[in-house]
Amino acid sequence: MRVATGLLLGYAADRLLGDPRHFHPVAGFGRIAMALEAHTHAPSRVRGVVHVGALVGAATAAGMLADHLAGRVGDPGMGRDVGRVAITAVATWAVLGGRSLEREALTIQRQLAAGDLDAARRQVRNLVGRDPSRLSADEVARATVESVAENGADALVAPLWWGAVAGVPGLVAYRAINTLDAMIGHRSPRYREFGWAAARLDDVANWIPARLTVLSTAAATGSVAGVRRVLMTVARDAPAHPSPNAGPVEAAFAAALGVSLGGSNSYAGIVEDRGRLGDGPAVTVDDLGSAVRLERRIGLIALGVIVAARSAAARRVVSRRRARRAR
Structure with missing residues (x-):
């Protein structure tokens, strides 16, 4: 139960505090x-594999060492469990980004509501890689909603999933993979080959969490009709999106909000068509608050499912050990 408890405490810390303001471990990893x-660096996939392998391997080893050392703190039994709960909670807090994502989106909402489009364009750079310099207010709002959807999966659901699967090593390994994808996993001339491994590994790591x-x-819609609408929209529209994970997530988000997402975006001068996701009207500034509230519900639902599954698995392991001892 220590992992499940640590995930719950770390999630609560993220909701209350947001990201650590100083000495953030993810920022240190980025440096x-x-x-x-x-x-x-070289325009080589092999070099990229070595780069990603070294960094993810080092992060995973650091997570394993931290978990091991925490398990040696205190007396045998419950005392050592407290140490491992604490390190799991701290690691979860450090790698989650739900509260900070929410703050960014609400800041953009306030700027747009005040008519300060230039400030909103600058702020949205914290969330998206596209060029915002010529985006209208509604296009900035669309970019923000798409980021809330995609980054909510990346910065909230996926870390919780990997924490449940592999504890502290899973948390830090996933965050290393996702950070490297954000840094080098795009198709600019510099990273087209070198960043290939980072992008593909991130696709694999996020496949289950995205689903x-x-x-x-779908569950967050609160109705059978809503569930049906979300699943049908994902099946129909997600294949048009170039990302195997962002496509389903953004299509689901669009259906749940009753809006349309997707379209053409410019990345460093390269225009990418992401298809039309959803049947509703285009996103406006008024949809940002609804997007944040939806993301909160999604996070809570995913947390409940993940923690329940991890707790059930832990109980099965304990039952099997007791059964073996009784023989």
Whole structure:
């Protein structure tokens, strides 16, 4: 039960505090990755595999060491469990980004509501990789809603999933993978080959969490009709999106909100068509508050499912051990 308890406490810390404001471990990992890239970068997939393997391997080893050391704190039994609950909670807090994502979206909402489009364009750079310099207010709102959907899966559901699967090592390994994808996993001339491994590994790591996010989004509608609408929209529209994970998540989000997402976006001068996701009207500034509230419900539903599944698995393991001892 220590992992489930740690996930719950870490989630609560993220909701109350948001990201650590100083000495954020993810920011530190990013600086290390940039320093290593100066030595490993080349337009080569093999070099990219080595770069990603070294960084993810080091992060996983650090997570394993931290978990091991925490397990040695205190007296045998419950005392040591307290140490492992604590390190799981701290790691969960450090890798989750739900509260900070929400703050960014609400800041953009306030800027747009006040008519400060330039400020909103600058703020949205914290969330998206597209060029916002010529976006209208409604296009900035669409970019924000799409980021809330996609990054909600990446920064909330996926870390919880990998924490449940593999504890502290799973939490830090996933965050390393996702951070590297954000840094180098795009199709710019510099990273088209070097970043290939980061992008593909992130696709694999997010495949199950993205589908869990879709199901949580369907459940968040609160009705059978809503569930049906979300699942049908995902089946119909997600294949048009170039990402195997963002497509289903954004299509589900669009259906749950009753809006349309997707369209053409410009990334460093490269225009990418993401298809039309959903049947509703285009996103407006008024939809940002609804998007944030939907993301909160999705996070709570996914947390409940993940923690319940982890707790059930832990109880089965304990029961099997007791059965073996009784023989």
